[in-house]
Amino acid sequence: MALFLSTFVNRIDKKGRTSVPATFRAALAAQAFQGVVAYRSFTNACVEGCGMDFMERLSDGAQGLDAFSAEQEDLSALIFADARQLPWDPEGRISLPEDILAHAGITDAVAFVGKGQTFQIWQPEAYRAVEAEIRARALASRPTLPLRPKIPAGG
Amino acid sequence: MALFLSTFVNRIDKKGRTSVPATFRAALAAQAFQGVVAYRSFTNACVEGCGMDFMERLSDGAQGLDAFSAEQEDLSALIFADARQLPWDPEGRISLPEDILAHAGITDAVAFVGKGQTFQIWQPEAYRAVEAEIRARALASRPTLPLRPKIPAGG
DNA sequence: TGGGATATCATGGGAAATCATGGGAGTCAA
DNA sequence: TTGACTCCCATGATTTCCCATGATATCCCA
Structure with missing residues (x-):
């Protein structure tokens, strides 16, 4: 499975274009839609990014309504609409729309932040601040990451 | 699978025509019927839109039916009739019929709102209001979206 | 292991294609 | 004939394609 790792800061040119980090593009290379999907974060001043396959999984989840509460349905609807x-x-290169830029406070440079199966797009300074904050919290609370056992591949 | 994403606001000209967003057309390009299917929403002052394939799935009961609760039969019958x-x-461009426009309160502009496998057509102001409401609710309850595990591709 | 050759990447700008939109003219049915 | 609906052409703005460049990273061979 393709993962988004590391953080890259790229510029935005006069036409509003910015290069998607090469490793992110490689992670999405196998997909039918050659590009990224972006929507405004509900909780942060940043933009959520992912591949189309991730949206399709969201859509699959939304179809089986039994598993979805009304709130979840609303939320996924908002994501699709946004x-x-x-x-x-x-x-x-991609061109980030005006309202997306505004939401994240982005002007002339963006930070692509790997989040595993998804990534985020931040105004570079804003991300540095948030990262420091998260790092401080992590130091204090010592969280652990549950690892699910590796399924042995036959052979 | 093609998805309807994002929100587009387009005008209605003097002849009653409005452009279907290019990405929505692209999502329907592979289908036999080159156009959209529209019916009045039962729950909102908006118009539900989809491709012919979605209607066929409704008819099959294959996938779409769990989108409607107990009285599925009645509902889908109403949908087909409308x-x-x-x-x-x-x-x-498409021409939205008179009663459809009236139902959604549309006069001179429409908002095409992506919902994943379907989309909705709103009077732009009305949608903005509803969106704000949903967003507030979603923020308050902080639901999480369950993602079903990615099915590993053979290999 | 070192250094030159090559490939990759982020970036910049001009030209061409696409998109939403508008309106005239032809076509079909009542 | 009248009205509604299509098709066709036109247009401005935006977007996308294509070519070019410097810097960095990688490769290859001695």
């Missing part, structure tokens, strides 16, 4: 398909050009 | 096939012209 999400943009941002195809990249032959050089691997 | 649904219109709206083919788009060479420029990708």
Whole structure:
């Protein structure tokens, strides 16, 4: 499975274009839609990013309504309504829409922050601040990551 | 699978025509019927829209039916009775019928709102209000979206 | 292991295509 | 004939494609 790792800071040019980090593009290379999907975070001043496959999984989840509460349905509806398909050009650049930029306070540079199966897009300074904060909290509380046992591949 | 994502606001011209967003057309491009299917929402002052394939799934009961609770049969019957096939012209525009416009309170502009496998058509102001409401509710209850585990591709 | 050659990547800008939109003219049915 | 509906052409703005460049990273061979 493709993972989004590391943090990359790229510029935005006069046309509003910014390069998607090459490793992120590689993680999405196998998908039908050649680009990223982005929607405004509900909880942070940042933009959530993922591949189309992730949206399809969201959609699959939303179809089986028994598993979904009314609130969850609302939430996924908001995500679909807010999400943009941002195809990249032959050089691997995307154009972030105006309201997306505004939501994250982005002007001339963006930080692509790997989150595993998804990533986030931040105004670089804003992310540095948030990261420091998270790091401080982690130091204090010592959280643990549950690891599910590796399923042995046959062979 | 093609998804309807994002929200687009387009005008209605003097002839009653409005452009279907290009990405929505792309999502329906593979289908036999080149256009959209629209029916009046039972629950909101808006119009439900989808492709012909979704209607076929409703008819099969294959997948769409769990989207409707107990009185599925009645509901889907109503849907079929109310649904219109709206083919788009060479420029990708459709003409929304009079009663559809009235139901949603649409006059001179419409908002196409992506909902994943379907979309909705709203009077733009009305949608903004509803969206704000949903967003507030979602923020308050902080629901989480269950993601079903990715099915590993063979290999 | 070192250094040059090559490939990759982020970035920049001009040209061409796409999209939403508007309106005239032809077509079909009542 | 009249009205509604299509098709066709036109347009401005935006977006996308294509070519170019410097810097960095990687590869290859001695």
